[in-house]
Amino acid sequence: MTPPHLAVQGLSCGYGGRVVVHDVDFTLSGGEFLCLLGPNGVGKTTLFKTVLRLMPSLGGRTLVDGEDIAGWSRRMIARAVGYVPQAHTPPFPFEVGLVVAMGRTAHLGPLSSPGRDDVLIAEEVMDSLGIAHLAYRACTEISGGERQLMLLARALVQQPRILVLDEPTSALDFGNQARILDHVSQLVHQSGMAVLMTTHDPNHALRYATHVASVDRGGRFSVGLPGDMVNADYLKETYEVDAGFVEASLANGAKARLCLALGRTTSSHSLTRQPRR
Numbered sequence: 001m002t003p004p005h006l007a008v009q010g011l012s013c014g015y016g017g018r019v020v021v022h023d024v025d026f027t028l029s030g031g032e033f034l035c036l037l038g039p040n041g042v043g044k045t046t047l048f049k050t051v052l053r054l055m056p057s058l059g060g061r062t063l064v065d066g067e068d069i070a071g072w073s074r075r076m077i078a079r080a081v082g083y084v085p086q087a088h089t090p091p092f093p094f095e096v097g098l099v100v101a102m103g104r105t106a107h108l109g110p111l112s113s114p115g116r117d118d119v120l121i122a123e124e125v126m127d128s129l130g131i132a133h134l135a136y137r138a139c140t141e142i143s144g145g146e147r148q149l150m151l152l153a154r155a156l157v158q159q160p161r162i163l164v165l166d167e168p169t170s171a172l173d174f175g176n177q178a179r180i181l182d183h184v185s186q187l188v189h190q191s192g193m194a195v196l197m198t199t200h201d202p203n204h205a206l207r208y209a210t211h212v213a214s215v216d217r218g219g220r221f222s223v224g225l226p227g228d229m230v231n232a233d234y235l236k237e238t239y240e241v242d243a244g245f246v247e248a249s250l251a252n253g254a255k256a257r258l259c260l261a262l263g264r265t266t267s268s269h270s271l272t273r274q275p276r277r
């Protein structure tokens with residue numbers, strides 16, 4: 001795999017002229033795993049969609065391997081970047097195996113359908129994510145977690161060099177969260193994939209990310225190393241909870257620093273505070 005390079009330069013995004021996130025600058029290379037944190041409603045999904053040109057930007061640009069993707073077709077973008085949206089139910093009751101195989105579309109000619117090799121790739125990916133048994137089930141009749149795994153499988157069969165994941169584990173049980181993030185982490189470290197992921201669990205960032213980015217309630221973007229970004233002050237400011245840290249030993253003997261919410265700070269008063277502008 002040619003090592004990918006994503007550069008986001010001076011990007012601002014929002015709706016109808018209302019700026020939600022502004023002045024976003026970061027780069028992401030093969031072998032890097034960037035976790036994006038931030039409270040509900042600050043604009044993480046909006047930022048991802050704008051980075052991928054699924055919605056127009058209010059300024060700035062996205063470069064893949066040095067080229068501005070504004071001029072790229074959806075097919076060209078899909079060959080380089082796999083995207084797993086936050087929640088998406090396909091409108092028709094296609095079989096799960098077919099939805100996953102549709103991820104190959106980016107690599108097929110305009111009128112071709114998936115061939116034997118494409119089906120094998122889809123089967124292999126479904127097997128690796130533990131969803132081979134869902135292949136003939138209607139995608140409209142599976143659970144939320146199973147749907148999330150199906151969408152991840154669809155993105156992986158694209159064989160992208162860059163993977164953008166919007167809360168990919170929000171519906172997964174504890175074991176599946178660990179298995180999926182281990183799998184994604186392996187793709188980063190062994191295959192040189194570049195991953196950009198949002199999560200509401202700062203422990204995902206502490207455990208897996210090489211870099212952590214954040215959007216605050218003022219739509220300001222920042223990025224740094226996990227140990228510098230995710231500290232007690234950051235968690236208090238971002239989520240309005242006091243947090244403590246513990247160290248755990250991983251199966252390979254390495255140490256992981258993890259956080260634990262200790263309770264809401266006295267200043268917090270609402271579950272859905274309005275963003276400060």
Ligand SMILES: Nc1ncnc2c1ncn2[C@@H]1O[C@H](COP(=O)(O)OP(=O)(O)OP(=O)(O)O)[C@@H](O)[C@H]1O
Pocket residue numbers: 015020038039040041042043044045046047
């Ligand atoms: N289609 C839309 N039109 C107008 N405003 C929108 C639209 N979609 C989202 N918003 C608003 O834009 C802001 C950012 O939403 P976004 O979904 O990007 O936040 P988020 O950080 O991903 O949230 P969450 O963590 O809850 O998933 C919110 O104020 C939201 O209400």
